[in-house]
Amino acid sequence: MAFMAAGAAPSSSSAASALMPTRPETSPLQFFHAYAARRSLFRLPSRTRRSQLVCSLDATKQAVQEQSPTVKGAAAGRTDCFGVFCTTYDLREEEETKSWKKVVNVALSGAAGMISNHLLFKLASGEVFGPDQPIALRLLGSERSFQALEGVAMELEDSLYPLLREVSIGIDPYEVFEDVEWALLIGAKPRGPGMERADLLNINGQIFAQQGKALNAVASRNVKVLVVGNPCNTNALICLKNAPDLPPKNFHALTRLDENRAKCQLALKAGVFYDMISNMTIWGNHSTTQVPDFLNARIDGKPARQVIRDDKWLMEEFTKTVQKRGGVLIQKWGRSSAASTAVSIGDAIRSLITPTPEGDWFSSAVYTNGNPYGIAEDIVFSMPCRSKGDGDYELVTDVVIDGFLWDRIKKSEAELLAEKRCVMPECMQDDELCEITEDTMLPGEK
Ligand SMILES: NC(=O)C1=CN([C@@H]2O[C@H](COP(=O)(O)OP(=O)(O)OC[C@H]3O[C@@H](n4cnc5c(N)ncnc54)[C@H](OP(=O)(O)O)[C@@H]3O)[C@@H](O)[C@H]2O)C=CC1
Numbered sequence: 199m200a201f202m203a204a205g206a207a208p209s210s211s212s213a214a215s216a217l218m219p220t221r222p223e224t225s226p227l228q229f230f231h232a233y234a235a236r237r238s239l240f241r242l243p244s245r246t247r248r249s250q251l252v253c254s255l256d257a258t259k260q261a262v263q264e265q266s267p268t269v270k271g272a273a274a275g276r277t278d279c280f281g282v283f284c285t286t287y288d289l290r291e292e293e294e295t296k297s298w299k300k301v302v303n304v305a306l307s308g309a310a311g312m313i314s315n316h317l318l319f320k321l322a323s324g325e326v327f328g329p330d331q332p333i334a335l336r337l338l339g340s341e342r343s344f345q346a347l348e349g350v351a352m353e354l355e356d357s358l359y360p361l362l363r364e365v366s367i368g369i370d371p372y373e374v375f376e377d378v379e380w381a382l383l384i385g386a387k388p389r390g391p392g393m394e395r396a397d398l399l400n401i402n403g404q405i406f407a408q409q410g411k412a413l414n415a416v417a418s419r420n421v422k423v424l425v426v427g428n429p430c431n432t433n434a435l436i437c438l439k440n441a442p443d444l445p446p447k448n449f450h451a452l453t454r455l456d457e458n459r460a461k462c463q464l465a466l467k468a469g470v471f472y473d474m475i476s477n478m479t480i481w482g483n484h485s486t487t488q489v490p491d492f493l494n495a496r497i498d499g500k501p502a503r504q505v506i507r508d509d510k511w512l513m514e515e516f517t518k519t520v521q522k523r524g525g526v527l528i529q530k531w532g533r534s535s536a537a538s539t540a541v542s543i544g545d546a547i548r549s550l551i552t553p554t555p556e557g558d559w560f561s562s563a564v565y566t567n568g569n570p571y572g573i574a575e576d577i578v579f580s581m582p583c584r585s586k587g588d589g590d591y592e593l594v595t596d597v598v599i600d601g602f603l604w605d606r607i608k609k610s611e612a613e614l615l616a617e618k619r620c621v622m623p624e625c626m627q628d629d630e631l632c633e634i635t636e637d638t639m640l641p642g643e644k
């Protein structure tokens with residue numbers, strides 16, 4: 199609670215009012231102020247910071263006087279600062295990046311949902327962006343979830359993460375996405391009973407169109423966008439189409455969970471630990487038509503087929519297990535994968551900000567324009583990628599594609615083209631109708 203007590207709520211802070219939800223309740227505003235106050239200690243120009251410093255220190259000294267001897271003892275040797283404030287209050291704007299990396303601004307939608315509940319704590323701990331990377335978290339919710347968002351923010355605060363420099367909550371993507379360098383779009387409406395898949399595409403399409411427009415208007419010009427909310431490939435396509443001023447290449451849909459699932463199955467079959475599995479591509483849609491590529495995968499550096507020597511298993515059981523893993527998990531758990539999805543989001547981010555090990559690659563669903571494989575342009579399709587660690591990636595060219603693989607890839611491509619026809623008929627060349635086949639299922643759907 200020290201942060202909250204010390205930061206006399208800066209109601210005049212423009213950053214605070216910019217992100218503040220326009221709702222009359224007092225409690226959300228109080229919380230918002232608390233988090234904004236914490237940010238202002240790091241970011242306000244030195245003059246403002248100094249006047250806050252004075253009143254904050256007064257508050258802190260008073261708090262120390264009222265506290266136990268242990269706490270008093272800890273502060274006894276210092277008269278000008280207390281605890282965590284010693285490191286933060288003395289930072290001058292121009293010196294910030296000498297001792298710390300510049301804060302990375304990360305937005306999450308669906309921040310009160312299951313996946314976010316795992317992911318946020320990984321992000322705040324430094325597990326994803328690194329132990330020397332301060333982070334600001336911007337949580338996007340809705341009227342429906344606002345109270346839950348406050349709860350999430352309170353838990354983050356109580357976790358005392360040294361790298362966590364800001365937590366802000368809001369319901370307007372134009373405010374929450376301002377200047378963000380990463381946007382993790384997790385929130386999406388799940389399919390309800392009796393709902394047609396085309397309806398789901400439509401409803402989520404509207405959410406991702408609005409968020410794309412907001413990113414286009416206010417995010418960092420090089421923002422990296424990772425769409426998780428299903429159907430994630432088509433949601434990512436809608437998002438990038440609504441953000442014409444941002445590079446389409448920067449938009450990803452998450453298929454890293456599928457890659458991880460495929461690695462796990464190969465490791466189990468080969469009787470090796472899963473760090474032996476490399477070059478694992480998931481081609482296509484994050485759906486039951488996805489293609490886990492055992493042809494190019496390697497086990498301890500050797501082709502997976504040579505090690506496993508069971509093509510029937512690879513073509514049938516392996517492929518089906520990976521495609522349907524999400525559904526089996528829902529049957530067991532009664533809800534969809536959340537922890538392993540959060541882990542895979544962390545993996546996906548790390549793969550873009552650290553150089554890919556020599557000869558290896560990772561899977562991500564990205565925009566197909568200019569792809570070297572002959573996959574239809576203008577969709578978001580999972581393909582093998584390599585990164586230099588600068589947030590960007592290139593598509594891998596040294597892969598083999600045989601007839602079996604190509605047939606499967608075309609099936610997933612057809613599915614994505616059908617999804618696109620349903621949500622963006624204006625983008626299609628012909629008059630084909632929105633027609634979703636039985637195959638068009640999320641991994642978690644039956
Ligand atoms: N790509 C992948 O590998 C995976 C993707 N997923 C997908 O990720 C998404 C999030 O999963 P999870 O966190 O478990 O889901 P939760 O149900 O726990 O949370 C989803 C969040 O979505 C938001 N949401 C946005 N619009 C709506 C709406 N119209 N109706 C209801 N909720 C809405 C809600 O937040 P708010 O009210 O704040 O907007 C809610 O908190 C799902 O679409 C899921 O299918 C899941 C696993 C793997």
Ligand SMILES: O=C([O-])CC(=O)C(=O)O
Pocket residue numbers: 428455523524525534535640641642643
């Ligand atoms: O279908 C779902 O919501 C869950 C999902 O994507 C998965 O587990 O891969």
